[in-house]
Amino acid sequence: MSSGLSSRGFLLMQKFIEDQCGIAIHEEKAYLIESRLSRLMIDSGLTSFEEFFYWISSQRDSLMVEKIIDAMTTNETLWFRDAAPWYILEEVLLPGYIDDLRSGKKPGIRIWSAACSTGQEPYSIAMCIDNYLSRRNITDINLSHFEVVATDISRTVLDIAEEGRYDSISIMRGLSNEYKDKYFTDEGRVWTITDRIRDAVSFRQFNLQRDFSIMGGFDMVFCRYVFIYFSENLRKEVLNKTAQVLKRYGVLLVGGSELITDYEKKFSMEQHRNGVFYRLKE
Template identity: 40%
Template sequence: MVLRVGETEFKLLRDLIEERSGILLGDDKTYLIENRLSHIVEEAGCANFKNFYRKIKNLPPSEQLWNEVIEAITTHETLWFRDEYPFKVVQEYILPKYKEETETGKRSAINIWSAACSTGQEPYSIAMTLLDYYRVSGGEDICRNQVKIFATDISSAVIATAGKGQYDKIAIRRGLPDQKCEQYFRYENGFWYIDQKIIDMVTFKQFNLYRPLTALERFDIIFLRNVIIYFSDHFKKELFEKIAEVLSPGGFMFLGTGETTGGYTTAFEIVEHAGSIFYRVK
């Protein structure tokens, strides 16, 4: 049964969700609260959203009930090689620079962060892109030894799914080229399983971007794609500044189509390659 949420309870829940995750729900998202949280409210033994708010407002973020709220609210839309251009830029523009730095002794590793990785398609697409490049310019072993891909999402459920590297027919058809499917996947009992060497290149972890990033290491490339659209302007400003601090000098950041740093930060400069726009920390 779908419970109805009053205006006061909606605002209280909306503000609490933003406070805990940075996710901003507009005034027109009443239906989303009702449709996605009603079953959680009932399972928590609450008769209505008012009682539910009272129950969760003081829960620490690590509590399972709070995690269920975040799981229900967040959107996990994803596909392989999404928009194509970031992977083309990495292969054609960034990796040749890093390879030259490696050969001259200026670089020993490449650290990449997929900051909203959902069920793993983005970090695995990054790993396949790098393996393809290194296969013809140094060898896969060099790639696996030098490259570290860190992949995070606020949802512990999608992180668990990503780590398995298992995809059904619908997921596998969303953007994955046939050649990549044949090269890096095996089919078994109705599912496609990504090659273990790809899985081994990625470290998955549940992580809330609202938390401080100071405990993270420095990254050369950060994929922050199709996630800031869900954040308030205030948190966008805060997040961009935090991202700039964990990027290595001259490091690169990719945003989603339609996302921009404009009006939020001056910590980045725009870089163009083959008609594509991405960002370099100043």
């Protein structure tokens, strides 16, 4: 532990952060608390993290809590992150969804992008679906048959996502020229996503520690690179709550490096190309 963060200060802030947003900060990562929250502590006129904890606990300042969550959450994201999920969506899931829509078995398809950060994942989902339909000249099914719901705990990143405007560095991270030219407008310093794609995604603030039932049912849930930040208990809780909101044979996608354990009661693991996904059991 560093001289600026005492053991007690760490334990108090560790619990506060986990209680507020579910992120588990282990002792070897204690430096994250000091490096990311020191400025907030100093700006509040305090000299120790113990004081900071007691101050924020007594103030009940929702804006300060929001600032702490923003500082501690890792908003690493890019377009079409990893190849496997998009092969799974295009080659395994979309053909079945389209058949279900055509037969009337499903009136629409609902997809949830949990912890969506600044919007790259949900917009990638909408672009993937739209491009799939246009490439195959499918005209009886369109993007309006799909509802993409995107959530994040941070209001700050959601404001960016809802604007759908990205700088030249963000736009290059994982986005092909084909998709960039088809779905974005170059406005000089920023690239703006087309209204059709932006309107296909609805954003809302949501804490994954809450009851999932208020979100409604989903055919597919993207909860990628989220489990790695949670405690083992919260991982199990989120997995169980995801199962509760998935519709029959619904699918869960997690990050490529995330290992999900204890899934067998609710899910079966399936493989496609180099990726895996979890399908809800009957």
